[in-house]
Amino acid sequence: MNQNVLWSLRLGFTDKEASKISKKELASFVENSFSAPVDSSIPSFLENSPKTIAEFQQFRDLYKNAPREQKQEKQKLERQTFEEMKIWWIDKMITSEFPLREKMTCFWHNHYVAAFSKVKVNYWLFQHNQILRKNAFGNFKTLTKEIVKSNAMVRYLDNTDNRKGKLNENLSRELLELFTLGIGNYSEDDIKNGAKGLAGLGLGDDGAVYRPKFEDNESFVYFGKKGSFKIDEMIDIIFEQPNIPYLITRKIMQWFIYDNPKEELVHYYGGYLRKKDFEIKPLLIKIFTEEFAKNNAGSKIKSPLEYILQLTNELNIENPNERLIAKFLRDQGMDLFNQPNVKGWDGGNSWLTSQVFLQRNNVADLLCNGKNLTRGNKQNTENQMMAQNPNRQFKVKLDWDKSGSNKEIIAELEKRLLFKTDASDQEDFERILKYDFDSKTEGSDNAVLRLFNFMVKTPEFQLI
Numbered sequence: 001m002n003q004n005v006l007w008s009l010r011l012g013f014t015d016k017e018a019s020k021i022s023k024k025e026l027a028s029f030v031e032n033s034f035s036a037p038v039d040s041s042i043p044s045f046l047e048n049s050p051k052t053i054a055e056f057q058q059f060r061d062l063y064k065n066a067p068r069e070q071k072q073e074k075q076k077l078e079r080q081t082f083e084e085m086k087i088w089w090i091d092k093m094i095t096s097e098f099p100l101r102e103k104m105t106c107f108w109h110n111h112y113v114a115a116f117s118k119v120k121v122n123y124w125l126f127q128h129n130q131i132l133r134k135n136a137f138g139n140f141k142t143l144t145k146e147i148v149k150s151n152a153m154v155r156y157l158d159n160t161d162n163r164k165g166k167l168n169e170n171l172s173r174e175l176l177e178l179f180t181l182g183i184g185n186y187s188e189d190d191i192k193n194g195a196k197g198l199a200g201l202g203l204g205d206d207g208a209v210y211r212p213k214f215e216d217n218e219s220f221v222y223f224g225k226k227g228s229f230k231i232d233e234m235i236d237i238i239f240e241q242p243n244i245p246y247l248i249t250r251k252i253m254q255w256f257i258y259d260n261p262k263e264e265l266v267h268y269y270g271g272y273l274r275k276k277d278f279e280i281k282p283l284l285i286k287i288f289t290e291e292f293a294k295n296n297a298g299s300k301i302k303s304p305l306e307y308i309l310q311l312t313n314e315l316n317i318e319n320p321n322e323r324l325i326a327k328f329l330r331d332q333g334m335d336l337f338n339q340p341n342v343k344g345w346d347g348g349n350s351w352l353t354s355q356v357f358l359q360r361n362n363v364a365d366l367l368c369n370g371k372n373l374t375r376g377n378k379q380n381t382e383n384q385m386m387a388q389n390p391n392r393q394f395k396v397k398l399d400w401d402k403s404g405s406n407k408e409i410i411a412e413l414e415k416r417l418l419f420k421t422d423a424s425d426q427e428d429f430e431r432i433l434k435y436d437f438d439s440k441t442e443g444s445d446n447a448v449l450r451l452f453n454f455m456v457k458t459p460e461f462q463l464i
Contacts, residue, residue: 001297002415009464010256011288012099013309015416026292027285033100034137034281039092040130045084048077049123052205056121081122086326086336089129093309094320104136104284105129106305107255108143109336110344111248112179114152116337121151125337127207128152140248140278141239144179145232149201154208157342159201163214167195174342180238182247186223193220197229239278245270249283257291258299259348297419298463301351304332306464307360311456314416315367316397324372328363332356352462361457368453370396400448406430406437409448417452418460428454 007026008018011033021029050056063074093102114128128150135143147153154160154171162168172194176186200215201208210230217228223237238244249270253261269287276282302310308328312320329336333356334345366372370393400409410429414421421429432451438444455461 001417001419003292005416006297006419006464007288007292009306009310012096012103013093013306014313015310016313017098025289027289030100030285030288033098036096036098036101038101038134040134042126043085043088045081045088046123046126049081050121051123053203056203078120078122082116082125082337083323083326085122085126086329087322089336090322090325093305094322101133101136104280105133106336107252108132108136108147110339111251112144112147112153113339113342113344114150114156115339119152119156121155124150124152124155129337137281137284138279140273140280141235144175145235146207148175148179148231148235149208151203151208154201154203159198159208160203162195162199162201164196164199164216167192167199167216169195171195171201172198175234176238178342180235180247181241181243185241185243189221190223193222194234196220197222197234198231201231245273245278249273252283253287254300254347256287256300257296259301298460300464301348302462302464303345303347303351304329304334304356307462308363311364311367314398314452314456316399317367317394321372332359357462360462364453364456368396368449368456370394396449398445398449398452402439402444404439406433406435409433409437410451413448413452413455417455418458419463420460425458425460 002018004018004022005015007021008015011017011030017029020032024032050059063071066074089102093099093106096102109129109132112128112132114125116122116125119125128147131143131146131150135146148171157171157174158168159171162171169191173191175194176190177183196216196218197220200211200213202211202214203209219226219228222229222234223241225237227233229237246266250261250266253265253269258265269283272286273279273283308325312325326336330338333340333350339345372394401412404412407430410426410433414429418425429451432454433447437447
């Protein structure tokens with residue numbers, strides 16, 4: 001695979017940035033990605049969603065006292081808003097000039113999980129997403145402080161039920177286990193005592209706030225220090241711990257490059273993150289530029305997001321249906337804003353089970369034949385992948401060199417799509433695009449499209 005194409009896919013979702021990477025040093029390209037503007041406007045689909053605590057309480061009271069039919073209608077409207085939010089985000093991923101910010105936002109989205117299934121309030125999920133986007137390349141400690149004090153997080157991890165005399169340890173535990181240190185780097189006492197420092201941190205208009213009535217202001221010991229600590233002070237203490245850089249560094253490497261990064265690399269880059277006072281920008285530049293020089297293609301299984309956006313881009317599908325892309329992601333186990341549990345999507349091998357691979361191949365067939373995606377028959381299983389809808393067709397246009405021979409066209413597609421091939425693959429490709437292939441004949445586009453369809457069904461296309 002062409003190195004510039006590979007890193008365009010890794011730092012975004014398609015090969016659209018490959019030419020920019022080839023014209024600039026990778027570090028310069030990444031710097032441009034850092035400086036891409038952040039849209040802070042509230043989307044119109046959230047217009048009627050409750051935003052303040054008063055509006056939320058009013059909505060809850062109306063819902064509580066509403067007849068069954070009205071409750072169902074309110075649930076339906078909130079669910080529709082939730083689906084619109086997925087579409088809004090997918091559109092950002094597709095249309096961003098430098099999509100690295102969206103890819104990094106998605107990384108944090110799966111690190112600091114707060115899912116719709118429990119949060120329920122769409123505006124709080126939007127706020128959570130915006131905190132991640134704004135801080136995508138910022139400081140790890142600062143982001144941790146901001147996101148833990150989001151309404152979505154305190155609601156998702158039950159800190160609204162955490163109060164003096166009736167402690168709830170969920171947020172305290174996940175702050176250490178999943179967000180910062182990882183298992184084995186804290187004690188159960190740290191979790192229990194941390195819950196005291198988090199007691200009373202509940203919902204607020206612009207984010208979580210402490211409620212004096214429910215606070216626990218007695219002193220406690222936290223990682224060997226004694227005091228009446230609150231959340232910011234607790235996070236400062238956590239970031240003094242020796243193993244703080246390694247969990248996040250490992251996960252960043254897994255997200256972008258290696259499903260199984262070597263521990264020496266994790267410690268090497270983790271040490272650099274600590275040296276840079278937990279600033280994410282310099283860490284990303286160092287990882288990307290140093291790993292760019294290595295032959296490491298094929299070290300990571302594509303997520304459903306990377307797979308579907310690359311496929312639609314390669315086929316030059318105009319105005320792809322983001323609603324159906326969102327359904328594809330859900331059926332592949334990558335439901336945006338709605339991870340299956342607090343640990344988020346597992347990634348790695350979970351992205352390529354036999355069922356997932358079959359679903360991907362079915363989608364490739366449909367798209368290569370210019371047929372849109374829609375939900376399968378309700379009699380099929382819930383995880384049934386998309387089914388053909390003959391009334392929804394579109395044109396596909398694959399880019400290829402019409403002056404090339406069959407071997408030259410095969411080589412062109414290999415460089416764009418596959419991280420490696422062998423003699424057996426070459427034989428298969430040449431059986432589809434034969435030696436006497438003539439690009440001037442009618443049907444030549446279809447012949448190359450058949451080759452493309454075959455290539456994207458190979459195991460090698462599933463890797464990056």
